[in-house]
Amino acid sequence: MAERRAFTVFVGFLVLVTAAVSFAAGQAAGRSSLADRVMKLARDSSWKLVSTVPVKFMTHHPQGMVKIGDVFFVSSVDKIRGVGHLFKIGAHGNRLADLRLGEDEIYHPGGIDYDGENIWVPVGEYRRDSRSIIYKVNPTTMKATVMFRFADHIGAIVHNTDDHTLHGVSWGSRRFYRWTMDGGGRVTNTGVPPEQLRTLNPSHYVDYQDCKYAGGRRMLCTGVTEMRQSPKAPPFRLGGIDLVDLVEGRPVHQVPLLLWTRSGFDMTHNPVWIEATPSGLRGYFMPEDDHSTIYVYEVTLAP
Secondary structure, X not given: OHHHHHHHHHHHHHHHHHHHHHHHHHHHHHHHHHHHHHOOOOXXXXXXXXXXXXXXXXXXXXXXEEEEOOEEEEEEEEOOOOEEEEEEEOXXXXXXXXXXXXXXXXXXXXXXXXXXXXXXXXXXXXXXXXXXXXXEEXXXXXXXXXXXXXXXXXXXXXXXXXXXXXXXXXXXXXXXXXXXXXXXXXXXXXXXXXXXXXXXXXXXXXXEEEEEEOOOOEEXXXXXXXXXXXXXXXXXXXXXXXXXXXXXXXXXXXXXXXXXXXXXXXXXXXXXXXXXXXXXXXXXXXOOOOOOEEEEEXXXXXX
């Protein structure tokens, strides 16, 4: 009887492992096709609203988003209390967990990425040219591990799983950074001065708010530019999508996203998650502060 129970437990373990491997493989396959789909986007691509998810709690100022299965993970900063959050949100907008990140004056989380195992979260001071802590977070246990500290504000980070490198963008995404990792997942060049690690972003089209690794040594970044006809005029907000070549350090495809909320916020104002579908792309957008809604849009692209 004991042998039978042991066998049953072993079989159950294999099922769980197989399911986890299959899910990770599916994530990787979807990511590998994402960049190629994005290359087909144009300004006149027709995005259609397919659903909305009202978020059922105070979200503060959301920054980055990843979606794992039907669960959302959203980084956010409470500007009033000076607290950084990583929220775990269910498919119907309910809060499943709230992980606080940062310390002292370092409380502003940025754009986040998921590498199939961990979520990568940068948390910086709430000012440019400052300093940051880079965390990786287990999405199941919501346990955070400090990976390294850096002498600049990192506004978004991605994990290039092909080259085992990390790539960050500064406040306003004017600077790109690249960090190397060894076989054990440890970052190896954190002691190099920032000015020796950085390259300048040649594009000034949008300020990146959220970035993801998109496969093929490219990252997908979304963001916004605000324009005013005069200093006191209300801003016009234009959102955009950039596909950045991580080897050359420059955007290789840039598309404005002509989608706004009723109140005038561009859909890429805050967190974004974009995934490939059989016929094109599906985007999850969370542009509003405090009382947020996740807007789900789809676009069909030519094969």
